Amino acid sequence: MSSIVVVGSQWGDEGKGKITDFFGQDADITARYQGGDNAGHTIVLNGKSYHLQLIPSGIFDQEKYSVIGNGVVVNPKSLINEIDQLKKDGISTDNLRISNRAHVIMPYHILLDGLQEKKKDAKIGTTNKGIGPAYMDKYERIGIRIADLIDKETFEEKLRSALEVKNELLTKIYDVAPLNFDTIFNEYNAYADRIRPYVIDASYLINNALDEHKNVLFEGAQGVMLDVDHGTYPFVTSSNPSASGAAVGTGIGPNRIDNVIGVCKAYTSRLVKVPSQPS
Amino acid sequence: MVTKRPRRIGWFDSVVLRHSARVSGFTHLALNCLDILTGIKTLKICVAYKLDGKEIDDYPATLKELNQCEAVYEELPGWEEDITKAKTLADLPENARNYLKRISELVHVPLATFSVGPDREQTNVVEKVWQNN
Numbered sequence: 178m179s180s181i182v183v184v185g186s187q188w189g190d191e192g193k194g195k196i197t198d199f200f201g202q203d204a205d206i207t208a209r210y211q212g213g214d215n216a217g218h219t220i221v222l223n224g225k226s227y228h229l230q231l232i233p234s235g236i237f238d239q240e241k242y243s244v245i246g247n248g249v250v251v252n253p254k255s256l257i258n259e260i261d262q263l264k265k266d267g268i269s270t271d272n273l274r275i276s277n278r279a280h281v282i283m284p285y286h287i288l289l290d291g292l293q294e295k296k297k298d299a300k301i302g303t304t305n306k307g308i309g310p311a312y313m314d315k316y317e318r319i320g321i322r323i324a325d326l327i328d329k330e331t332f333e334e335k336l337r338s339a340l341e342v343k344n345e346l347l348t349k350i351y352d353v354a355p356l357n358f359d360t361i362f363n364e365y366n367a368y369a370d371r372i373r374p375y376v377i378d379a380s381y382l383i384n385n386a387l388d389e390h391k392n393v394l395f396e397g398a399q400g401v402m403l404d405v406d407h408g409t410y411p412f413v414t415s416s417n418p419s420a421s422g423a424a425v426g427t428g429i430g431p432n433r434i435d436n437v438i439g440v441c442k443a444y445t446s447r448l449v450k451v452p453s454q455p456s
Numbered sequence: 457m458v459t460k461r462p463r464r465i466g467w468f469d470s471v472v473l474r475h476s477a478r479v480s481g482f483t484h485l486a487l488n489c490l491d492i493l494t495g496i497k498t499l500k501i502c503v504a505y506k507l508d509g510k511e512i513d514d515y516p517a518t519l520k521e522l523n524q525c526e527a528v529y530e531e532l533p534g535w536e537e538d539i540t541k542a543k544t545l546a547d548l549p550e551n552a553r554n555y556l557k558r559i560s561e562l563v564h565v566p567l568a569t570f571s572v573g574p575d576r577e578q579t580n581v582v583e584k585v586w587q588n589n
Contacts, residue, residue, distance in 0.1 A: 179586045179587040181585050181586065182480075183486070184480055186472075186473055186476040186477065186480070186482070186485070187472060191488060192488040192489065192571070195488065195571065195576075195579065196486045196488070196569065196579065198576065199569070199576060199579045200585060200586070203586050400476070401475075401476035401479060401480050402472060402475075402476060404479070406479075407475070407476075407479040409519065410517075412519075419476075419479055419480045420480040420481055420482075421480070421481075435587050436483040436484060436585045436586075436587075437480055437481050437483050437484070438482070438483070438484045438485070438486050438585055439473070439476060439477055439482035439484070439485050439486070439565065440485075440486045441468075441473060441485060441486070441487055442468075442487075442488050442489045443468060443487055443488065443489050443492060443555075444465060444466065444467060444468050444489070444492065445465070445466040445467060445468060445469045445472070446464065446466070
């Protein structure tokens, strides 16, 4: 087996996409392990450029699997848009796999992302995609996972109880209109039907591939300095881009990672909106 | 870059890199955008921070301390030559090679690749990272 993690060593604009694409040429599986559609990369193929925010770049090669790991938070609408965009250009997505344990970004996550940021004195510079609130629910144990979404009964039950909490928050704390259960339920049921064929136990797939001496590339989004544990807190992302995140975020043991490639620029750059670096 | 939000640019900060290499267990570095530095007469690398007059090697946990830190720089001579077609370390001007060597030394991690431009052909392998091939 051989496996590498490719991770940004600074604040996430080191050009990881280019390096992932470069080493991905020899990978049998490319897997994302954290973040959501707040990341992404542009890939130029046969003169056409593709902008993917969620689907790993392995998608362009039918011999490879492109995996969204359990540590990722998935906005199904963005995911389906990306699938449709690829299909329109004649690129098959049959090699896409989504972990049944990944959490789903719901409309209230996106709404709350903006509302919470507005209330903060020091803005953390959220991308307003509901990523942080989705992780909050994951750890509060009221998140909805892909496996829950694709089971209509479970989804109905989980959405009902989550929405009750969220609507109370929206109306009583943020003073905005509550969200309608039926609207979300119907919208997300349609997404579930589209996503279902891709859903598997991704940990099983990746571990088997490693057993068969295949090459697996774990693709980190953002960068180590944006890691919620090791970054410049609180100006960080809500997950663990650090290489260790690849183990938990895809369901492999840490002993299965051979090499960790830190991608860096020959200089430093970071968002203007956050506190300054000494240099 | 994906989010297209404004960025602040600074010299290479080896304190940050040592921190991220340590918490993430880097076995290799992939260094991008070396070509951007072409034409700068004297290059600087931040080798340590100074906090309350004392040099520190680790990255502060609080923004309060970070704001009190001063960067300690080392200067290296730059290069003028176009490096965008370099395929190996040997193709680089000596000063560019020294710059890469110094970064690798300061971060305590060997280089896997260096890039001299955005195209796939402009990323050059120094050391293999896949064990199988």
